[in-house]
Amino acid sequence: MTLIRSLARAFVLALLAAAVPARAQxxxxxxxxxxxxxxxxxxxxxxxxxxxxxxxxxxxxxxAKVLPHFNFTAMTALALGQSWNKANPxxxxxxxxxxxxxLVRTYASALSAYSEQKLDFRPLRAKPTDxxxxxxxxxLQPGAQPVPIDxxxxxxxxxWKVYDVMVGGVSLVANYxxxxxNVVRQSGIDGLIKDLAAKNRRLEGAGLEKK
Amino acid sequence: MRVxxxxxxxxxxxxxxxxxxxxxxxxPWEPLNRGIYTFNDKLDQxxxxxxxxxxxxxxxxxxxxxxxxxxxxxxxxxxxxxNFLQGKFEDGVSDWxxxxxxxxxxxxxxxxxxxxxxYEKHNEDFGQTxxxxxxxxxxxxxxxxxxxxxxxxxxxxxFDFYTDPLNETEPFAVHWGLVTLRLVxxxxxxxxxxxxxxxxxxxxxxxxxxxxLQRRRSLIYDGSxxxxxxxxxxxxxxxxxxKKPR
Numbered sequence: 001m002t003l004i005r006s007l008a009r010a011f012v013l014a015l016l017a018a019a020v021p022a023r024a025q026x027x028x029x030x031x032x033x034x035x036x037x038x039x040x041x042x043x044x045x046x047x048x049x050x051x052x053x054x055x056x057x058x059x060x061x062x063x064a065k066v067l068p069h070f071n072f073t074a075m076t077a078l079a080l081g082q083s084w085n086k087a088n089p090x091x092x093x094x095x096x097x098x099x100x101x102x103l104v105r106t107y108a109s110a111l112s113a114y115s116e117q118k119l120d121f122r123p124l125r126a127k128p129t130d131x132x133x134x135x136x137x138x139x140l141q142p143g144a145q146p147v148p149i150d151x152x153x154x155x156x157x158x159x160w161k162v163y164d165v166m167v168g169g170v171s172l173v174a175n176y177x178x179x180x181x182n183v184v185r186q187s188g189i190d191g192l193i194k195d196l197a198a199k200n201r202r203l204e205g206a207g208l209e210k211k
Numbered sequence: 212m213r214v215x216x217x218x219x220x221x222x223x224x225x226x227x228x229x230x231x232x233x234x235x236x237x238x239p240w241e242p243l244n245r246g247i248y249t250f251n252d253k254l255d256q257x258x259x260x261x262x263x264x265x266x267x268x269x270x271x272x273x274x275x276x277x278x279x280x281x282x283x284x285x286x287x288x289x290x291x292x293x294n295f296l297q298g299k300f301e302d303g304v305s306d307w308x309x310x311x312x313x314x315x316x317x318x319x320x321x322x323x324x325x326x327x328x329x330y331e332k333h334n335e336d337f338g339q340t341x342x343x344x345x346x347x348x349x350x351x352x353x354x355x356x357x358x359x360x361x362x363x364x365x366x367x368x369x370f371d372f373y374t375d376p377l378n379e380t381e382p383f384a385v386h387w388g389l390v391t392l393r394l395v396x397x398x399x400x401x402x403x404x405x406x407x408x409x410x411x412x413x414x415x416x417x418x419x420x421x422x423x424l425q426r427r428r429s430l431i432y433d434g435s436x437x438x439x440x441x442x443x444x445x446x447x448x449x450x451x452x453x454k455k456p457r
Contacts, residue, residue, distance in 0.1 A: 106411040113403035143280040143323045144400075145334045148434055169429020169436070170422045178235065179417045195413055203410055 029153045029160040030124035032069065033135045037119065040065050044111060058108045066107070071154065071161035072100045078164065079176040083184040083192075091189045098196035103172070105203050110167075117141050131155040237351055238420060244353040248416050251358055255398075260405070263398035275396065277321040282393045283332065284313045284320025285376045292374075293335035297343040305330045334430060338367025342431035351420055359423035 027035075043061055044050050050058045076096040077084045087095060122136035132154050138146040152164040164173040183192045234241055267275070291306030309325035309332070317324045326332060341363050342348070349362025360368060377393070380386045412418030428436050 102411070106407060109407045109410050110403075113407070142276055142326070143283050143332070145332045166429075168426055169434060170425040175418060175421045175425065178421050179413050182417065183413065199413060 027159065028124065029126075029133050029151075029155075030121065030135045032160055033137065033151055033153075034121045036065060036069060037121075037137065040111070041114070041119070044114070045116065050112075053112070055108060055112070058112060059104055062104055062107055062111070067100075067104070069160070069162055071156070071163050072096045072103075074154070074161070074163040075099065075103070075173055078173045080180050080184070081177050083181055083189065086184070087189045091193065094193050095189070095196070098193060098200060099176075101200045102196060102203075105200070120146070133160075237348075237424065239350050240352065244351065244420075245416055247353040247355055248358075251353065251356060252415075254356065255405075259394075259398050260402070263395055263402055266395050267399045267402060275399065278392065278396050279400065280313070280317070280323045281320045282396065283323070284310060284317070287313070287332075288376070289371075289374050290333050290335045293337060293340045294333065296340045297335070302333055306333055336367055337370035338364035338427070339431050341367055342427070348424065348427065351424065359419060361424070361427070364427065 040061065043065070044058065047057070047061075050061070073092070073096050076092070076099045079099065080087070080095070084092070118140040120138040120140055122138065124133060124135060126133040132152070135151040135153055137149045137151070139149060140146045147168050148166075150166040151162050152166070153160045153162050164171055166172070180192060183195055187194075238244065270278075287306045287310040291303040291310070294300070294303035294306060309330045310320075312325045312328065312330070313320045313323055316322075323332070338361075346363050348364070352360045352362055352365050354360050354365060354368075357368065377386065377389050380389055408415060408419060408422075
């Protein structure tokens with residue numbers, strides 16, 4: 001009897017172990033976007049502290065729920081364009097970290113502007129074999145044209161990852177490209193790292209002051 | 212309008228002659244544009260933004276929605292005209308249907324009932340129409356007070372201005388009252404966006420310019436511009452070439 005029970009337990013554990021890594025990979029990209037978006041929207045609309053403007057808590061929430069689904073190295077590489085190859089591994093790491101911090105703050109800022117607009121999750125137009133897709137969401141707002149949000153996603157070993165976000169037709173990654181390359185031309189990769197770090201520190205300081 | 216363009220051209224030519232620095236090919240008039248941008252930014256900081264913030268605080272969201280709907284409604288007929296000019300007849304008919312329903316059942320447009328009926332609001336103007344007809348954007352241009360534009364969109368704006376339904380309103384006080392209210396409402400609607408821009412950009416001028424050019428390109432193709440390049444090629448090694456007029 002105990003043998004059967006422990007066998008059964010082992011079997012359940014084995015199933016779980018097999019299911020967990022498989023799950024992240026198998027969730028289709030449009031499903032992933034929908035689940036994560038709805039979860040985050042529900043969390044922020046219910047959280048009184050976030051509603052009252054607690055930016056640190058909102059950033060924490062984004063860190064935990066949203067960031068795991070982004071590929072920041074790919075985003076930073078795309079934003080730098082040709083300058084990316086001039087950076088050494090250490091610089092690449094620093095760039096990706098600073099860019100990530102900046103994007104999270106921007107994202108938090110955008111989310112705090114959210115006020116119960118309706119979301120329209122568009123059906124995915126892609127073949128099951130595709131490894132690079134665009135997931136479309138539309139933010140419906142009364143009296144104005146809907147704002148499309150397009151997530152460019154790539155299939156990786158760890159599941160689908162976002163490598164660009166287009167809001168109203170504006171690619172976030174492409175929009176940083178000219179700025180970044182201007183700085184790199186004038187003061188090199190280290191200059192860009194310095195500028196990004198300074199910008200992040202400034203935003204952090206401003207956020208603390210407000211509270 | 213024409214005087215403005217000539218002045219802009221003259222100043223830009225003068226600017227080009229004096230500096231030899233590497234410049235974005237989409238923005239040959241950058242020094243002049245930056246000057247106007249700084250002026251606009253100050254005007255916004257000390258006048259437009261405080262008024263818009265005050266308006267947003269003082270006027271309840273429900274009323275602001277009615278105001279937005281009203282101005283949205285009177286714009287719909289010419290949005291329809293632009294859709295017809297671009298050969299999008301279904302969209303044009305839908306815009307006119309919106310105007311018909313919202314003006315009557317929606318009480319002069321303060322209720323956007325047409326959206327609930329399935330007639331979606333569109334975003335069109337003459338600049339987009341010219342773009343759809345094949346006109347390139349021309350150089351980037353920052354207009355005094357109005358902000359980001361291009362040579363094509365600036366000319367388009369002249370047509371938009373000429374066909375603005377508020378031109379017909381009388382007397383003088385009512386006309387300017389409505390024009391001012393529309394400006395304040397528009398600025399208030401952009402408060403969140405401008406705050407995000409402030410936080411996101413290293414160089415606000417460049418960030419806003421690039422966002423404007425991307426946005427207009429997307430609008431001309433109604434959200435699905437042709438892909439310029441295989442994104443795979445783009446990852447890391449090549450330069451961007453993400454905008455068409457290079």
